[in-house]
Amino acid sequence: MATIYEVSKAAGVSLATVSRVINKNAVVSAKTREKVEQAMLDLGYRPNTIAQSLASSKSNSVGVLVSELDSPFFGEMMSGIETELRRAGKQVIFAAGHNTEKIEKESIEFLLSRFCDALIIHVEETPEEYLQQLSEGKVPIYLINRVLDSMKNRCVHMNNELGGYRATKFALDNGHTQIAYIAGPQQKEDAMERLRGYQQALTESGIDFDDSLIVYGDYSEQSGSDCYKQLVDKPKKFSALICGNDEMASGAMKQARDEGVDIPNDLSIIGFDNTSFAQYLYPQLTTIDNPIGQMGQMAACMVLNDVYGHKHAIQRYFEPELVKRKSLIQYTE
Amino acid sequence: MATIYEVSKAAGVSLATVSRVINKNAVVSAKTREKVEQAMLDLGYRPNTIAQSLASSKSNSVGVLVSELDSPFFGEMMSGIETELRRAGKQVIFAAGHNTEKIEKESIEFLLSRFCDALIIHVEETPEEYLQQLSEGKVPIYLINRVLDSMKNRCVHMNNELGGYRATKFALDNGHTQIAYIAGPQQKEDAMERLRGYQQALTESGIDFDDSLIVYGDYSEQSGSDCYKQLVDKPKKFSALICGNDEMASGAMKQARDEGVDIPNDLSIIGFDNTSFAQYLYPQLTTIDNPIGQMGQMAACMVLNDVYGHKHAIQRYFEPELVKRKSLIQYTE
DNA sequence: TTGTAGGCGTTATCAA
DNA sequence: TTGATAACGCCTACAA
Numbered sequence: 001m002a003t004i005y006e007v008s009k010a011a012g013v014s015l016a017t018v019s020r021v022i023n024k025n026a027v028v029s030a031k032t033r034e035k036v037e038q039a040m041l042d043l044g045y046r047p048n049t050i051a052q053s054l055a056s057s058k059s060n061s062v063g064v065l066v067s068e069l070d071s072p073f074f075g076e077m078m079s080g081i082e083t084e085l086r087r088a089g090k091q092v093i094f095a096a097g098h099n100t101e102k103i104e105k106e107s108i109e110f111l112l113s114r115f116c117d118a119l120i121i122h123v124e125e126t127p128e129e130y131l132q133q134l135s136e137g138k139v140p141i142y143l144i145n146r147v148l149d150s151m152k153n154r155c156v157h158m159n160n161e162l163g164g165y166r167a168t169k170f171a172l173d174n175g176h177t178q179i180a181y182i183a184g185p186q187q188k189e190d191a192m193e194r195l196r197g198y199q200q201a202l203t204e205s206g207i208d209f210d211d212s213l214i215v216y217g218d219y220s221e222q223s224g225s226d227c228y229k230q231l232v233d234k235p236k237k238f239s240a241l242i243c244g245n246d247e248m249a250s251g252a253m254k255q256a257r258d259e260g261v262d263i264p265n266d267l268s269i270i271g272f273d274n275t276s277f278a279q280y281l282y283p284q285l286t287t288i289d290n291p292i293g294q295m296g297q298m299a300a301c302m303v304l305n306d307v308y309g310h311k312h313a314i315q316r317y318f319e320p321e322l323v324k325r326k327s328l329i330q331y332t333e
Numbered sequence: 334m335a336t337i338y339e340v341s342k343a344a345g346v347s348l349a350t351v352s353r354v355i356n357k358n359a360v361v362s363a364k365t366r367e368k369v370e371q372a373m374l375d376l377g378y379r380p381n382t383i384a385q386s387l388a389s390s391k392s393n394s395v396g397v398l399v400s401e402l403d404s405p406f407f408g409e410m411m412s413g414i415e416t417e418l419r420r421a422g423k424q425v426i427f428a429a430g431h432n433t434e435k436i437e438k439e440s441i442e443f444l445l446s447r448f449c450d451a452l453i454i455h456v457e458e459t460p461e462e463y464l465q466q467l468s469e470g471k472v473p474i475y476l477i478n479r480v481l482d483s484m485k486n487r488c489v490h491m492n493n494e495l496g497g498y499r500a501t502k503f504a505l506d507n508g509h510t511q512i513a514y515i516a517g518p519q520q521k522e523d524a525m526e527r528l529r530g531y532q533q534a535l536t537e538s539g540i541d542f543d544d545s546l547i548v549y550g551d552y553s554e555q556s557g558s559d560c561y562k563q564l565v566d567k568p569k570k571f572s573a574l575i576c577g578n579d580e581m582a583s584g585a586m587k588q589a590r591d592e593g594v595d596i597p598n599d600l601s602i603i604g605f606d607n608t609s610f611a612q613y614l615y616p617q618l619t620t621i622d623n624p625i626g627q628m629g630q631m632a633a634c635m636v637l638n639d640v641y642g643h644k645h646a647i648q649r650y651f652e653p654e655l656v657k658r659k660s661l662i663q664y665t666e
Numbered sequence: 667t668t669g670t671a672g673g674c675g676t677t678a679t680c681a682a
Numbered sequence: 683t684t685g686a687t688a689a690c691g692c693c694t695a696c697a698a
Contacts, residue, residue: 003691014669019693029667046446050386051691054674059383069415070408070609070626079402082429091426091447096415114424115383221613250613257615276403277610280554280583282590293403336675347685352677362683384675387690
């Protein structure tokens with residue numbers, strides 16, 4: 001592979017000049033630039049990114065930590081990030097944290113050891129103190145779906161409460177008043193925010209919400225089924241069921257169907273996240289769209305601005321929209 | 334960050350010696366090694382991977398090209414690759430080809446420009462000649478789901494024909510004799526292989542297969558619905574339907590249900606791939622498991638062996654298994 | 667506007 | 683078994 005040195009000889013200029021036209025930072029006369037560019041073309045020259053990194057102490061790569069590589073949710077997030085960063089010629093390194101504090105930490109250190117210029121991370125288990133400490137290091141850290149006061153301008157998040165609210169409001173607007181809720185784990189903040197939205201919508205409508213209509217799952221499909229069983233065992237009846245995520249909605253749907261309940265005629269269901277399989281469910285799931293792809297893209301733009309001097313417009317806050325499909329219908333006696 | 338130089342000073346040895354203990358390749362006296370290791374510990378030394386790469390002309394990173402980052406199928410593949418490579422301390426760079434010849438090519442060149450030590454690629458559109466040419470370059474190329482004679486030992490693939498055969502055989506074994514087939518695109522080799530398996534199973538059972546029971550889709554869910562319509566418009570009846578992939582199976586199920594057909598009581602359905610949403614479908618889809626995660630892992634092992642001198646056991650050929658779920662039942666009059 | 671030269675942190679070749 | 687020292691390919695003051 002041709003080096004900058006050979007290019008400089010071929011073009012009859014110095015190393016430094018070639019470097020200048022590569023990096024387009026310093027001014028080079030049009031004539032010289034042309035000569036150099038021609039020489040690069042002739043030689044099929046491609047800068048050696050590794051040498052560039054070593055000399056400039058920039059790796060032109062950004063590390064991304066997701067929980068799982070094989071999940072529709074994180075798939076969208078990765079895709080959003082990769083598209084934006086690729087366009088800018090940056091390299092993306094993905095690592096999986098598997099919802100485990102230990103692995104999340106190892107992954108972060110792995111990414112750091114590869115000299116990433118920035119990290120975009122979606123962590124579940126990493127304690128705030130560690131993030132805090134990280135953010136004080138030289139490598140900037142960007143958070144998705146988590147907000148730390150001390151680094152607000154590097155966090156992008158969605159209003160989960162509003163999502164829960166909108167789902168519930170939609171059920172209310174369709175005449176439902178007995179609305180059950182299968183929430184995510186109580187120790188997960190997003191789960192609790194979504195639940196709060198539910199409660200707020202009910203309160204706002206003058207409906208006393210009944211704790212017995214709320215059960216807690218762990219976001220898995222199985223727990224959706226289990227929670228549904230708990231719910232029907234209670235005396236309180238309900239015509240609509242809102243779930244903390246689509247997986248649990250799917251589990252609940254299956255269980256309900258197994259018990260002979262017709263969805264949506266006997267029971268309306270709303271999910272959360274608009275995971276890609278939501279449209280494969282039967283009936284197609286009405287849910288709340290989680291714009292995770294866009295959020296990933298925004299995080300990428302923030303990195304591009306802060307680290308590489310770009311000027312993208314930034315949006316740090318997102319609002320989830322309702323996606324109307326077939327699992328909820330107007331309430332009838 | 335401490336450098337190798339500081340370590341050498343602290344340990345009272347030369348640069349070269351430190352390098353030796355880092356790379357564990359040359360022999361170093363136990364005493365010296367200990368001194369050096371202590372010094373590294375004291376200084377919190379971590380080798381600079383970029384400098385290592387420049388000096389050794391190995392990037393310790395491998396490029397992976399998938400069609401989409403946000404797909405359950407490729408998710409599994411990426412996950413299999415990443416797990417194996419991460420364990421070996423190698424870095425993985427993913428790029429998406431989006432089923433487009435142009436983008437696939439750009440992505441490959443991007444990966445190459447980042448000095449990957451090897452490429453693992455899953456390409457749909459890239460012509461054989463280009464792959465051929467690539468494989469003659471200095472960077473070794475590994476293919477998943479595609480076999481080129483000239484590089485057989487760098488290809489890992491699954492027996493698609495056997496998959497089609499097993500699906501069909503299962504339907505036959507359950508008493509079905511009128512079996513329709515929704516195939517993938519005719520220009521895709523895997524689609525045709527799966528179809529051949531179907532035909533072979535029928536022939537073997539002494540059943541004349543009827544071309545009018547075969548229609549061609551494009552692997553999308555929508556085309557599954559469309560193909561189902563075509564099928565029922567024909568005079569020929571069928572009690573089982575095999576689909577070239579799970580997406581089309583889902584589309585066909587939806588359409589059938591919309592037309593009042595009860596699955597599996599009126600019609601049995603089998604998919605292909607065992608995509609993650611197959612279990613979310615109603616009824617849960619009986620399908621053929623595509624071990625794409627394992628295949629990815631194997632490709633990673635091959636790279637590890639060939640490029641980094643490991644000694645993993647290698648399997649280049651995989652056989653797909655039937656996954657029995659709920660969408661097929663015994664045929665009854 | 668261009669050129670010179672030192673340095674980035676390692677590896678690897680030769681001697682010793 | 684160890685130590686000098688020249689690469690590796692590029693960036694970036696500083697000088698001209």
